[in-house]
Amino acid sequence: MGLKLYGLHVSTCTARVLAVIEELGLEYELVPLDMNAGEHKRLPYIEKNPFGLIPALEDGDLVLFESRVITRYLVRKYGKESGLLREESPADAIAIDQWIEVEAQQFNVPISSIFYQHLVIPLFYGGTTDLKVVAAEVEKLGKVLDVYEAWLSKTKFLAGDFYSLADLHHLPYVHYLFTTTPHGSLILSRPHVKAWWDAVASRPASKKVIAGLTLSL
Numbered sequence: 110m111g112l113k114l115y116g117l118h119v120s121t122c123t124a125r126v127l128a129v130i131e132e133l134g135l136e137y138e139l140v141p142l143d144m145n146a147g148e149h150k151r152l153p154y155i156e157k158n159p160f161g162l163i164p165a166l167e168d169g170d171l172v173l174f175e176s177r178v179i180t181r182y183l184v185r186k187y188g189k190e191s192g193l194l195r196e197e198s199p200a201d202a203i204a205i206d207q208w209i210e211v212e213a214q215q216f217n218v219p220i221s222s223i224f225y226q227h228l229v230i231p232l233f234y235g236g237t238t239d240l241k242v243v244a245a246e247v248e249k250l251g252k253v254l255d256v257y258e259a260w261l262s263k264t265k266f267l268a269g270d271f272y273s274l275a276d277l278h279h280l281p282y283v284h285y286l287f288t289t290t291p292h293g294s295l296i297l298s299r300p301h302v303k304a305w306w307d308a309v310a311s312r313p314a315s316k317k318v319i320a321g322l323t324l325s326l
């Protein structure tokens with residue numbers, strides 16, 4: 110009974126999990142959901158994710174939701190040697206935890222809102238992008254990325270000179286910033302952030318995941 114990932118290739122949170130699956134070279138089955146028909150809001154799916162959101166992971170009898178938790182589970186269970194969590198070194202592991210938290214609490218908030226305004230509202234709800242909201246979120250994201258720029262002038266990746274889950278968690282939304290919004294300059298105008306992004310995106314596992322992130326304006 111292998112891994113079953115419920116979600117869609119185009120979904121950012123699903124892609125976060127797929128990036129780990131590809132890094133670790135795990136076998137899995139992607140079980141797509143018909144979100145237009147609301148399949149993710151009904152039984153039997155809401156037994157897997159009671160919030161009615163994708164993704165969810167099934168590994169035998171274990172069922173998990175929350176993409177950033179699923180990624181940690183996969184590394185702990187199948188990829189200790191990958192270096193993505195470095196739990197053998199408390200100092201490295203806590204640096205990774207710190208930047209996993211920064212991604213979730215500081216980076217994800219404005220970038221997901223910009224994506225929602227530019228892509229989700231027009232494409233899925235037939236509405237119009239609220240440019241005032243976008244401007245405020247772009248300003249917030251710029252301030253967060255100023256911190257990244259200073260930080261990444263000292264180390265190649267966020268938790269140190271090694272690639273970790275903290276970097277990987279950024280993959281889907283940074284990619285979509287380029288393809289679904291006109292705000293890619295937030296990355297390109299910051300040389301250390303750009304070099305970091307180039308290193309993240311050019312990994313073979315990242316390229317496979319990016320190939321599935323096909324939503325565009």
Ligand code: GS8
Pocket residue numbers: 119120121122123149161162163164174175176177
């Ligand atoms: C967020 C899940 C989520 O918002 C995680 O797994 O990281 N913190 C959770 N999923 C979105 C798709 S993200 O590509 C979703 O399921 N949206 C459908 C809906 O809101 O109905």
